[in-house]
Amino acid sequence: MTTSHILNAVIPLVADLAQDLSERERLRRLLAALRNLLPADAVALLRLEGEWLRPMAIDGLVPDTLGRRFRLAEHPRFAQLLAAGQAMRFAPDSPLPDPYDGLVAQHGPLQVHDCMGCVLQLGGLPWGLLTLDALEPGRFADPASLAMLQAFSNLAAATVATAERVHQLAQLAREAGTQAGHAAAPQRELLGQSPAMRQLQRDIALVAASELSVLITGETGTGKELVAQAVHAQSGRSEKPLVSINCAALPDNLVESELFGHVRGAFTGALSERSGKFEQAHQGTLFLDEVGELSLPVQAKLLRVLQSGQLQRLGSDREHHVDVRVIAATNRDLAEEVRAGRMRADFYHRLNVYPLAVPSLRERDSDVLLLAGYFLEENRSRLQLGGLRLDAAAQSALLTHGWPGNVRELEHLISRAVLKALSQGGSGARPRMVTLGADDLWDAGVQQAGAASAMAASIALPGAVELPAPQAPVAGLREAIAAYEHGLVSASLARHHGSWAAAARELQLDRANLQRLAKRLGIQR
Known part of the structure; x- marks a missing residue:
């Protein structure tokens, strides 16, 4: 490799350090430059988070790699790279399993046969790993490849540091005028890079820094509880408890006791005094899941707590003051519940100060x-x-x-x-x-029904041609789906004179995903 080739790959990255780029684009350019320098089939940038490695950017790996989380104890190659502290290569006959086996996005053998990687250091501490993989044995046998990767790691660390600094500045800008606490990560991440999820994540960051009540709406299974955890984790109350209660799972005669607590003798079986969820969440957050299931009398009593922070335990006349932020969630249309008389309007408006709609899959x-x-x-x-x-x-x-x-x-x-x-x-x-x-x-029946449902939904695209009802595919379901996708993508590109961006907007896809799909289908612009 000539010096000019190396400079041509590296100089744009140095220039990028001063550019206003998104984190995603900055890291994408980093990996693209690395693949230009070294003959890899796939490269990845992974961030160290405790005992896990999280992919931050990939090039040449299947898309689902970005959603994976690699535990160090289960992936000895990653553990060795971190322990080495410098660039190292694994021999093609290494007995250690490769985490990327089967994940390289191209036809050929499933196993990776040559790989190397290095640790990225920020502030003298390991930030993560940069890895390169090849399906051909001996691809990285030249000692110069290892030396070049080690040298490149310094520029990669600078790029990562810049991306992190830009991200931190963006967070500070969103939180201007507020006092933000330490953000503890939820047990499960709120994953997603689609436009709808990016907007939701921006809304979460915005409202989390405030003290406003939040109403999370969305279909069953969309992850409303994860959204509530994310709001709490990014708020100034993150060091205090997040207390959750499923309103739909409580019998009517126990709702008040669970929410407000009770004193001894308040009802049969109340053998001792007990605090409720509101008191347990004092100075923290209370998450009311399935809030649309609460009865009208309970809504009235909850309204008083939301307005004044005052509550009485069941069976007691003594007032207790609580400082609680309320996050509620429901899969119902609460505005319709108000119109139908099943929810108090004042209770609904007290909850719906800042609505967050979780997009369906x-x-x-x-x-x-x-x-x-x-x-x-x-x-x-x-x-x-x-x-x-x-x-x-x-x-x-x-x-x-x-x-x-x-x-x-x-x-x-x-x-x-x-x-x-x-x-x-x-x-x-x-x-x-x-x-x-x-x-x-x-199974074949369920798969065909799902494909037919997706086809029917996509026919409503602007300018799409009217299609007949799907028939049993002669060549098999997979071939039928591929043929349908081919026709839909080709027609959209034709309508927009070969513009990937316009076709992606019409088909409601990311442009990069559309181009990958077109490549798999054998479509050229």
Whole structure:
């Protein structure tokens, strides 16, 4: 490799350090430059978070990799790279399993045969890893490759530091005029890079810094509880408790006791005095899940607490003052509940100070594979498998499904599919690599119904041609779905004179995802 080649790859990155770029674009350019320098089939940037590594950017790996979380104890190659503290290469015959086996986004062998990586240091501490993988043995055999990666890591660290600084400044700008506390991460992340999720994350950051009550709405299975956790974690109350209560799971005769507490003898079985959820959440946050299930009398008593912070335990006349931020969630249309007389208007407006609408998975098409990757890695870790991946047909099936059950449906679907795939291998030793196909996800009837539902929904696109009712595919469901996708994408590109951006807007896809889909379908502009 010539000096001019190296300079041509590195100089734009140095110039980028002074540019106003999004974190996503800055890291994408970093990995693109690395692939120009070194002959890798795939590169990745992973951030160290306790005992886990989280992919921040990828190039050449399947999209679901971004949703995965790699536990160091289960991935000895990553652990060795962190321990080495410098660039190192694993021999093609290394017995250590490669975390990216089956995840390189190109046809060919499933296993990675050559890989190297290095630690990124920020402020003298390990920030994460930069990894390169190749399907061909000996691709990185030249000692100069290792030296070049070590040198590149310094520029990569500067890029990462710049991206983090820009992100911190953006957070400070959003929180101007407020006192922000330490943000503790929720048990599960609120994953998503689609436009709808990015807007939701911006709204969460905005309202979290305030003391406003929040009403989270959305279909069942969209992750409303995760949104509540994120609001609390980014608020000034994050060091205090987040207390949750499922209003739908409580009998009417126990709701008041659970919320406000009770004194001894207040009712049969009340053998001692007990504080309620409001007092337990003092100076913190109370999350009222399924708030639309509360009865009108309970709503009236809750309204008094929301207005004044004063409550009385059941059976007591003594006042207790609480300082609680309330976050409520529901899958009902509460405005309609008010019109129907099932909810008090004053109670509804007291909760609905700042509404957060959680998008359905159907509105987050580009997030489906990212979320699938997260659940795949969870199942791989739980079942102690060497590798777990989706084949191309399974990825296509996930992207075309209608998702009436949203993220929860996806999570359960992946778990069932993994068990189904394992059961087909008999009672012998588990395979090192498990590949899920479309048939593992759904049986033929359910799969066809899901595809037909997605087709029917997409016909409403502006300018789309009227399609006949779907017939039983002659060549098989996978071929029928691919043919339908080919026709839809080709027609959209033709209508917009080959403009990827315009076609992506019409098809409600990210432009990069549309281009990848078109490439897989063999479509050229």
